[in-house]
Amino acid sequence: MKIGFIGVGLMGGPMAHNLLKAGYELKVFDLVPALLKPLIQDGAIAVDNARLAIEGVDCLITMLPASEHVLKLYLEEEALLDHIDPKTLVIDCSTIAPDVTKTVADAAAKQGITMLDAPVSGGTKGAQDGTLTFIVGGSATGFEAAQPILSAMGKNILHAGDHGAGQMAKICNNMLLAIHMAGTAEAIQLGVNNGLDPKVLSDIMVQSSGRNWSLELYNPYPGVMETAPASKAYQGGFKVNLMVKDLGLSQQAALLSHSSTPLGALARNLFNLHAAQGSEQLDFSSIQRFYKPK
Amino acid sequence: MKIGFIGVGLMGGPMAHNLLKAGYELKVFDLVPALLKPLIQDGAIAVDNARLAIEGVDCLITMLPASEHVLKLYLEEEALLDHIDPKTLVIDCSTIAPDVTKTVADAAAKQGITMLDAPVSGGTKGAQDGTLTFIVGGSATGFEAAQPILSAMGKNILHAGDHGAGQMAKICNNMLLAIHMAGTAEAIQLGVNNGLDPKVLSDIMVQSSGRNWSLELYNPYPGVMETAPASKAYQGGFKVNLMVKDLGLSQQAALLSHSSTPLGALARNLFNLHAAQGSEQLDFSSIQRFYKPK
Amino acid sequence: MKIGFIGVGLMGGPMAHNLLKAGYELKVFDLVPALLKPLIQDGAIAVDNARLAIEGVDCLITMLPASEHVLKLYLEEEALLDHIDPKTLVIDCSTIAPDVTKTVADAAAKQGITMLDAPVSGGTKGAQDGTLTFIVGGSATGFEAAQPILSAMGKNILHAGDHGAGQMAKICNNMLLAIHMAGTAEAIQLGVNNGLDPKVLSDIMVQSSGRNWSLELYNPYPGVMETAPASKAYQGGFKVNLMVKDLGLSQQAALLSHSSTPLGALARNLFNLHAAQGSEQLDFSSIQRFYKPK
Amino acid sequence: MKIGFIGVGLMGGPMAHNLLKAGYELKVFDLVPALLKPLIQDGAIAVDNARLAIEGVDCLITMLPASEHVLKLYLEEEALLDHIDPKTLVIDCSTIAPDVTKTVADAAAKQGITMLDAPVSGGTKGAQDGTLTFIVGGSATGFEAAQPILSAMGKNILHAGDHGAGQMAKICNNMLLAIHMAGTAEAIQLGVNNGLDPKVLSDIMVQSSGRNWSLELYNPYPGVMETAPASKAYQGGFKVNLMVKDLGLSQQAALLSHSSTPLGALARNLFNLHAAQGSEQLDFSSIQRFYKPK
Secondary structure, eight states: OEEEEEOOSTTHHHHHHHHHHTTOEEEEEOSSGGGGHHHHHTTOEEOSSHHHHTTTOSEEEEOOSSHHHHHHHHTSSSOGGGTSOTTSEEEEOOOOOHHHHHHHHHHHHHTTOEEEEOOEESHHHHHHHTOEEEEEESOHHHHHHHHHHHHTTEEEEEEEESTTHHHHHHHHHHHHHHHHHHHHHHHHHHHHHTTOOHHHHHHHHHTSTTOBHHHHHSOOSTTTSTTSGGGGTTOSSSBHHHHHHHHHHHHHHHHHTTOOOHHHHHHHHHHHHHIIIIITTSBGGGHHHHHSOO | OEEEEEOOSTTHHHHHHHHHHTTOEEEEEOSSGGGGHHHHHTTOEEOSSHHHHTTTOSEEEEOOSSHHHHHHHHTSSSOGGGTSOTTSEEEEOOOOOHHHHHHHHHHHHHTTOEEEEOOEESHHHHHHHTOEEEEEESOHHHHHHHHHHHHTTEEEEEEEESTTHHHHHHHHHHHHHHHHHHHHHHHHHHHHHTTOOHHHHHHHHHTSTTOBHHHHHSOOSTTTSTTSGGGGTTOSSSBHHHHHHHHHHHHHHHHHTTOOOHHHHHHHHHHHHHIIIIITTSBGGGHHHHHSOO | OEEEEEOOSTTHHHHHHHHHHTTOEEEEEOSSGGGGHHHHHTTOEEOSSHHHHTTTOSEEEEOOSSHHHHHHHHTSSSOGGGTSOTTSEEEEOOOOOHHHHHHHHHHHHHTTOEEEEOOEESHHHHHHHTOEEEEEESOHHHHHHHHHHHHTTEEEEEEEESTTHHHHHHHHHHHHHHHHHHHHHHHHHHHHHTTOOHHHHHHHHHTSTTOBHHHHHSOOSTTTSTTSGGGGTTOSSSBHHHHHHHHHHHHHHHHHTTOOOHHHHHHHHHHHHHIIIIITTSBGGGHHHHHSOO | OEEEEEOOSTTHHHHHHHHHHTTOEEEEEOSSGGGGHHHHHTTOEEOSSHHHHTTTOSEEEEOOSSHHHHHHHHTSSSOGGGTSOTTSEEEEOOOOOHHHHHHHHHHHHHTTOEEEEOOEESHHHHHHHTOEEEEEESOHHHHHHHHHHHHTTEEEEEEEESTTHHHHHHHHHHHHHHHHHHHHHHHHHHHHHTTOOHHHHHHHHHTSTTOBHHHHHSOOSTTTSTTSGGGGTTOSSSBHHHHHHHHHHHHHHHHHTTOOOHHHHHHHHHHHHHIIIIITTSBGGGHHHHHSOO
């Protein structure tokens, strides 16, 4: 089975490696040619432009930074949808606005092309280890066809619903993640400011109703959890600017659907204020610092 | 071993029952005499005032509604601390302001009395089933002495630190709980408003980084979790007005300690607005309704 | 001087009347033909489609509900920009997203057409009385050319800067308005809940540093100001759903420009929650009700 | 007429000077003796303790930092109320919690003493120039008796209602001030981030419905208003830590009265976060910096 893969940066690169490892033939393209080299060494065929990446493949996977890149590639500048063979399964793994996803998927459907949105969570480490979670939107048959391919790159392959549902579910998840991460940081700091030990307090809350993913697996207070980014000066992990991007997508979706997300909106602003203080490149659990009295 | 128990309402009543069941002798008192009857039938000795409840007991347990009742009983009107035998272990299970707890415990220490704050979580069901969590503040020896007694009423007995630390840890926990409950409701409603199925979305987030206690064990969206209050018209459970009270305690502690808790402050206001719309007596997961477009 | 006028609803209708009154010749169009009748009686020429409205006019004014209508009219379905004589001064009075305004104005510039964004404030009453405020974006020469025309419909004609600056300034203003209106409602309710008289408190704050437009000219508490919507069951005035729309535009602009607007974001959510409780058609000062204990 | 004056710091000092200037005889006391010297030079009699300051005076004025100092002076350590001649008019100008004010005023009433709460606004400059605003709580006869005295120190003497109403009205006013100051900073920064000139935008909003005291008299953006603290590196004016204190009082009052103040609560947290970043001693309009991208 032949796969075209466009966008092989920090996330796409290791994902493509895992596909090669699983035995797939790969045609790869990226606007930054240097990114293609390690994949060529592993057996991928590098091509010179996006159109060449779709020739003769059974499946196209794209992993791009933002909505505008996806629009340009599929509909505008490159207009790939006008050139893709309808038998090709198209999977966009970018995290973008659900309404953009729907626009592109609708255009694909008009050409008879099966398209899925399959944004991931798990970060660069998950991409390298092949343990990503894919949250997939699109038809049931498309989802079924994509499963073996996605399984070569990830551990959990979840079907959220129709076109755009993958994006939407990921956005909802990450908004909730941001809320409980910042909430966890607030609760621990409140305890510390009142004389509690952050580790003892964390242990108590993990055994109580305050329990959440951030508290249990990703404690934001330095020293509580040895392996967490918090104990490594917030290096690595999921960067603040990426969380700000995802929170922005959640707020855009809230505006379009007339939804109220007061906590989500506040979380977006807190992370944005934190980013503006020079923390863009730190792990997002560094929001703990935002609460810390200087 | 003889125990005095003051305050045998919705929580204190079943807690006292469990002590009787475990073989403790009980002297019970409540301002509402009718509450004493079922305990008398189970073998407790009812007394006519608070002072009689402390005579000849090895341990005194109190379970009162709010800070002012604790102040009145121990320091002001009843001034129990002036009459308690210093060998008596005093355990206050009320959820009150940590600074009030410290004031009372300091006064107790001056009299040579060992006092613990041991607020609970687990609600009336936990009280009945003897599965409460006790979050305890006070000395290590006091904590050790209290363990067998508390174990007759609860499952998890956690030591948070010195006087007031039990209250403080509970307050931090419940603030975090309110944040992820409201955050979960927001995330699900945002998904639903954008065409997602609440159950599918919940399943995906439980398997992802959005996971938290509210989402996993207490889903606020009706129909997602059969046994949750949300699927029983938000009857039973932990009432909105009690959550508002605990969030108020967290904000009071934040003000006194110059802490920033923007999400906690907003959560307090959201639950207070929700309560003011006539939802005081509903389970706190009914915050879902607050987000629902009418 | 001949003017084409497209969109003669609640706002556009009285604005067109005032132009007729000032002696301008008018060609009018609206998708709802019934709206054209009263203007025909006053001497306007009604035309059957948008293209006819631009034939032989010196100036085109449009007053449309939202971004998508402006895009459709100028660039997409009707593509008016392809047909407008470059000598025509084009003034869009709609309140829409600044980035959409810029897209349209840039396209106009490519055709050599001078275009202005000139969103208004003052509501239907201002439109009828000819006392609107116009906040104008575009070139200085365009602004100068537009002044006599806009003066026939309004009292204050303000130049905010280049293309889109009119929209942007209006959005900033209305976000600030929403914040101090809701803030005023909070402050008064806090006082009332603590025994203060709303009128006495309002008088004190108007003479102090709490003073703001909402408090002084548009008091949201019923009975304080006889002529305010608050004293007329919140009928008339500027509707909640329009404020929600403008707050949405402010949040969209904040997302695009990576700006932090925590109070603006919260205000948008408070008004949106208020709207969802069935208050969409009330005056926006009805946010007071949102804070009132039931 | 003889006046006792306790607390002659940054605010109380110049206030006492103005009383001397107006011809009143003054007995002054402060825990920091050095503060008494300049007043002695102006003709005041310095005394060695608080009790001496109330001997033989017609009126007692106190200006203390916080609730606990007022409690100590009148009810606890010094217990002045047990020693004050009932004919003495007592005026507390401190800004403290309204419930503490009521406790003290109730105790005064039991002794037959007329007491007023008369917190001020106007800052140290207003204190020096004698242009303070006094917001007074207490009986109408007390208010009348106090007017000539307060007029020697201030320009606006406003009667808010019964005991505690002065505090309450000031708290409401300052909460609203904080909201529109931070809101103004957000709106201007949003405009600037989108290419608007801060002065042009401010001028437009002052002429529109965004108008408020902060925007008009105290513009927070550097350079817009030459005389504002913003144009003097935020030196002088009303310090961030004092605003944080007043916002704390508003939130305490909101908790006690079960009021919802989501914007007020968020404003308190924003100013507290800003203070924690090292801005405690800057003028409160420096909240503009909090929003500025670094």
